[in-house]
Amino acid sequence: MTMIPKQTRLRIRICALLAAVLFFIPFAMAHAASQDAEQTASAEDEAFAFVEALDEEEPPPPQLADPLYYVNKGIFHFNDKLYLWVLKPVAVIYQSVLPRPFRTGIQNAYDNLKTPVRFASSMLQGKTDRAGVELGRFMVNTVFGGLGFWNAADLEADLQKPPEEDLGQTLGTYGIGNGFYLVWPILGPSTLRDTAGRAGDIFLDPVAHIAPGLSPFLRTYERLNWLSLNIGNYESVKAAAVDPYASFKDIYLQYREKSVQE
Amino acid sequence: MIRVLSVVVILCLSLHAPATGAQSKPLDDIRGPIERGVALLKDPAYNSPSKYDEQREKIWELIHDIFDFRIISMRALAREWRSFTPKQQDEFTEAFTELLKHNYLNKIQGQFRDEEVVFLEQDILTDKQAIVKSKILRQQTEIPMDYKVVLSRGKWRIYDINVEGISLIKNYRTQFKSILAKDSPEELIQRIRQKALEEKKSGQPNA
Numbered sequence: 001m002t003m004i005p006k007q008t009r010l011r012i013r014i015c016a017l018l019a020a021v022l023f024f025i026p027f028a029m030a031h032a033a034s035q036d037a038e039q040t041a042s043a044e045d046e047a048f049a050f051v052e053a054l055d056e057e058e059p060p061p062p063q064l065a066d067p068l069y070y071v072n073k074g075i076f077h078f079n080d081k082l083y084l085w086v087l088k089p090v091a092v093i094y095q096s097v098l099p100r101p102f103r104t105g106i107q108n109a110y111d112n113l114k115t116p117v118r119f120a121s122s123m124l125q126g127k128t129d130r131a132g133v134e135l136g137r138f139m140v141n142t143v144f145g146g147l148g149f150w151n152a153a154d155l156e157a158d159l160q161k162p163p164e165e166d167l168g169q170t171l172g173t174y175g176i177g178n179g180f181y182l183v184w185p186i187l188g189p190s191t192l193r194d195t196a197g198r199a200g201d202i203f204l205d206p207v208a209h210i211a212p213g214l215s216p217f218l219r220t221y222e223r224l225n226w227l228s229l230n231i232g233n234y235e236s237v238k239a240a241a242v243d244p245y246a247s248f249k250d251i252y253l254q255y256r257e258k259s260v261q262e
Numbered sequence: 263m264i265r266v267l268s269v270v271v272i273l274c275l276s277l278h279a280p281a282t283g284a285q286s287k288p289l290d291d292i293r294g295p296i297e298r299g300v301a302l303l304k305d306p307a308y309n310s311p312s313k314y315d316e317q318r319e320k321i322w323e324l325i326h327d328i329f330d331f332r333i334i335s336m337r338a339l340a341r342e343w344r345s346f347t348p349k350q351q352d353e354f355t356e357a358f359t360e361l362l363k364h365n366y367l368n369k370i371q372g373q374f375r376d377e378e379v380v381f382l383e384q385d386i387l388t389d390k391q392a393i394v395k396s397k398i399l400r401q402q403t404e405i406p407m408d409y410k411v412v413l414s415r416g417k418w419r420i421y422d423i424n425v426e427g428i429s430l431i432k433n434y435r436t437q438f439k440s441i442l443a444k445d446s447p448e449e450l451i452q453r454i455r456q457k458a459l460e461e462k463k464s465g466q467p468n469a
């Protein structure tokens with residue numbers, strides 16, 4: 001038997017130890033995994049309780065009565081076909097004719113024109129600072145942004161766009177509930193409260209006063225222009241939904257609830 | 263000798279450390295896989311339509327682990343979860359995972375090509391709950407997207423996605439509740455499977 005130097009023996013021992021440790025790691029991991037797999041029923045309950053606790057600080061999904069369910073659903077399907085068969089094809093042609101920057105500009109100009117709606121709603125909610133920003137944006141966009149085609153105010157740090165305000169939200173902040181769910185032809189999801197708000201918004205919209213005869217056309221054109229900038233959104237939400245009617249209702253309500261809170 | 267051994271032990275311990283999640287940050291856990299997934303989109307190796315499915319599976323391989331589909335499924339069913347048998351729970355989880363997978367991949371492969379995802383910050387709520395904030399830049403609009411994450415099985419994983427303040431999972435909860443008011447759990451699972459198939463098909467490049 002040859003003599004192995006002490007140094008080498010030590011090295012061998014370290015290697016053996018290392019191998020043992022490394023060998024043990026996957027073994028220990030496998031053991032832990034098998035323990036995981038043996039989850040008892042009470043562990044399931046615990047997991048569910050944990051998941052429920054995740055939601056504790058969040059409001060539940062908004063719920064709203066739908067007494068006109070069958071009428072609403074009929075209009076929902078009508079709108080769906082109207083969009084797919086008429087509005088979308090027209091918007092696609094329009095989109096191919098007018099380059100995007102022009103369409104964005106037109107959208108900006110319409111938004112600018114609707115400043116009174118946001119200004120009045122902000123004031124009625126006591127949000128005077130937001131009302132001031134809206135007024136400032138209106139002046140800067142109108143004068144320096146070519147009647148609002150370009151949002152010149154975006155360059156100014158103090159004049160960044162505040163969250164949208166309208167009269168429906170204003171009524172919401174007064175504690176007035178949604179009432180019940182409504183689906184309007186062409187316009188889509190709404191509620192009793194938001195319908196009342198919308199009627200007021202239309203009254204505050206200068207388009208209705210400057211050119212009353214033209215206003216239906218101007219509004220249709222605005223809608224078409226907006227649609228051309230948002231083609232595909234409706235389809236992608238609808239494609240993801242298992243129950244599209246319930247999905248759009250919930251999206252509308254979640255969105256409005258958030259807007260009222262802002 | 264002892265010094266060598268202690269180095270070995272420390273090395274081994276540090277190998278274990280990431281699994282406990284104590285050091286991992288929610289933002290990094292979520293951002294890493296998503297950014298790697300989006301990077302695959304721009305990989306010229308997958309340019310031809312024949313590579314589409316391969317790319318899809320590769321992206322999914324990268325990102326599926328940042329979701330906790332069990333928790334997502336429990337939240338989507340809420341109280342109804344308990345009325346499902348264990349077998350139905352498993353089937354539901356599987357079907358819903360499939361639906362979310364194709365949903366998400368359709369969005370990524372279809373839209374993210376001309377969009378940019380920017381991760382902003384993390385909001386630590388408790389030692390197990392956090393929000394990872396990001397935004398999607400599309401032409402001139404910014405869409406805020408928040409990932410709600412939970413520390414689960416050693417990693418931060420997504421249990422809900424909020425787009426412009428709208429919760430995706432709550433939206434599904436409303437849908438499932440409305441379906442379960444009329445139909446059985448089996449029928450719901452069947453409808454979800456059907457939808458997942460449609461989504462998978464509509465994701466095909468020639469669809």
